Amino acid sequence: MKIALVGYGKMGKAIETIVEAQGDQIVARLEEKPTKKNINEADVAIEFSTPQTAFDNVVACLELGIPVVCGTTAWLDRLPEVEKICSHVNGAFIYASNYSLGVNLFFEINKRIAQLMKKYPDYTISLEEIHHTEKKDAPSGTAITLAEEIIPIYHMDGWKLSSDVSSSNQLAIEAKREKDVPGTHTVLYNSEVDQIEIKHIAHSRKGFASGALVAAKWLVGKKGIFTMKDVLGL
Structure with missing residues (x-):
């Protein structure tokens, strides 16, 4: 699986460590808005950025046809807009406040x-x-x-x-x-x-990172708006 990390802070680096151990591939490490040029044909994007950039990052991925797993918090006043855009482009999107x-x-x-x-x-x-x-x-x-x-x-x-x-x-x-x-x-x-x-x-960020990766693998190939309840069958 080819993964784009959108936001390359502490969570992005924690996810990278697990991805490399599991044999998947990081094809983009972005601290800027995703584009067709820099997303490098990723199968899925995992977005952990900032409240100020999350909306634009998620929308950009959806419009590029890239499924998005988003864990950035404090921007959810715009979540209904993202859900509307996801439905319009027939995309795939998961938001969770915590992926552990x-x-x-x-x-x-x-x-x-x-x-x-x-x-x-x-x-x-x-x-x-x-x-x-x-x-x-x-x-x-x-x-x-x-x-x-x-x-x-x-x-x-x-x-x-x-x-x-x-x-x-x-x-x-x-x-x-x-x-x-x-x-x-x-x-x-x-x-x-x-x-x-x-x-x-x-005890560490590893639980958050591994859960986000589980969600990303689950999301690939699907269409719609999901939560971790869907991923875990709860």
Whole structure:
């Protein structure tokens, strides 16, 4: 499989290491907008760039007929536009806030526990995420996904960073930045007598990178708009 890395930062380099070990081929390492000339006839593009460039990168790949796996966060106000363009060009596209296979299982666990805990109003629910100091967005896309799975179950009025919460019916997310933390996400249920937590701790970027590569291999040859639930059969 010939892969174009669109965005060649820490995630791009982590994906490159796994690709080379598995015998696939990186045909482009781009820090600029993909074009017919620089995409080098890739079978699939894996996009981890910046919130400012992700939309243009994804659209360029779709218009070139290249399936796209996108993991850039904090640009999702334009996701409906990408989905419309993907359908118009009969392309293939996956977006996920986190490609780790463990995190995607964690998403499913999160929903199940929220459904269970909703019956017990003595517990107050909140989220905490910790990432490295170079992460550009807060809260993380993964924390937002966790929150958006909980909010409809609890009939809450959306989420806010813990410093901005103005209502008891808003889900508080505390975002911490610490050196060399790939990603830790915790959902907390706290009462006067005890606390219940579910937590996912990433030990390295390898889990994110390997999941993105699994998604890329799955996407080749398909048409449509997909999520990691489709990739994993969840």
